[in-house]
Amino acid sequence: MSYFFFFFFFFNSSQGTNQELSDVLNELWKLDVNRMKPGKDYKINLQGKAGFVSEGSNNARDSARAPLFSYVNENKLKSIDTYAHFINLLDNYEMSTGVAEQVTKEELQENNLFLDAILKTEVMKCAHRYLVSKGRASSDPAKFKRQLYDIWFKLYRRDKSGGEDSCGFEHVFVGETKHGKEIMGLHNWVQFYHQEKHNHVDYKGYKARSNKDTPDEDDHVLNLQFSWNGLVKPVGSCFIGVSPEFEVALFTIVFLLSDERVTNVKVKVDEYLLEIVVYRFGYSIGTSYPKMISSNNRDF
Structure with missing residues (x-):
């Protein structure tokens, strides 16, 4: 099988669910012992279905008077190393x-402590073994860590008018704005919870593909609408309750297995049929996120 055909077949969404990748991601799911349990470690309040928001508009009907997160076990967030370092x-x-990032020595140390913490987990060890087997990562743990650093923390210029202003971690997990007019990224539930707790985020309601695919409060993946510091994101998506190491492992695998600028791959993880989307920015991640297609053990 040629190199081109392998990658075309492996990632072409028209082929349906990618079984090999689904198997790997389900192994990561089983190993994710730090995943929070819905109803016990956290509770979400879905409320209403979000409405349509026209492109460029920051006006959105609020279908959720209460926050998305009604409870999160903060003691658990603080006591588990990977969450605490995250x-x-x-x-x-x-x-x-457009505003260049200034990285301090303390921040460099925090980046490294986070990578050290997740690399100790069985989730990341499994991801590393798989990538080595595919020839996409070195078996040397130190080299793999440097590879992860470049993928997630190496700064690049997202806005051509400024200096090095972005990186994969910031965009995906923290979120950023484009000229103060548009929300970009922010696909992480811990960040969403923290921003909501400090009244920076206002959850507007859930987004469903159809009336038959409405989410429930035990779902670990959610498509949603929200505002952040006054700007509206018409449709966002994120995992809920999963550990930082699970997300880093999943998105890193998809990123490294494809050389395409944009990768869309359909997988089934646990009971969820998902589309995993990853954008490449050179040797780093531009963005990555899951899109819920269906859930609740429906026939796919």
Whole structure:
């Protein structure tokens, strides 16, 4: 099988669900012992279905008077190393693109402590073994860590008018704005919860593909609408309750297995049929997120 045909077949969504990748991601799912349990470690309040928002508009009907998160076990967030180190990174970035990032020695250390923490988990060890088997990562743990650093933390210029103003971690997990007019990224539930807690985020309601595919409060993936510091994101998506190491592992695998600028792959993880989307920015991640297609063990 040629190199081109392998990658075309492996990632072409028209082929349906990618079984090999689904198997790998389900193994990561089983190993994710730090995943929070819905109804026990956190509770979400879905409320109403979000309405349509026209492109460029920051006016959205609020179909959710209460926050999305009604409870999160903060003691657990603080006591699990990967969450604790992840949270330390959330205040390290300038919100707006075009403003060059200034990385301090303390922030560099925080980046490395986070990578060290997730690399100790069985989730990341499994991801590393798989990538080595595919020839997409070195078996040397130190080299793999440097590879992860470049993918997630290496700064690049997202806005051509400024300096190095962005990185994969900031965009995906923290979120940023484009010229103060548009929300970009912010696909992480811990960041969403923290921003909501401090009244920076206003959850507007859930987004469903159809009336037959409405989410429930035990779902670990959600398509949603929200405002952040006054700007509206018409449709966003994120995992709910999963650990930082699970997301890093999943998105890293999809990123490294494809050389395409944009990769869309359909997988079934646990009971969820998802489309995983990853944009490449050179040797780094531009953005990555899951899109819920269906759930609740429906026939696909």
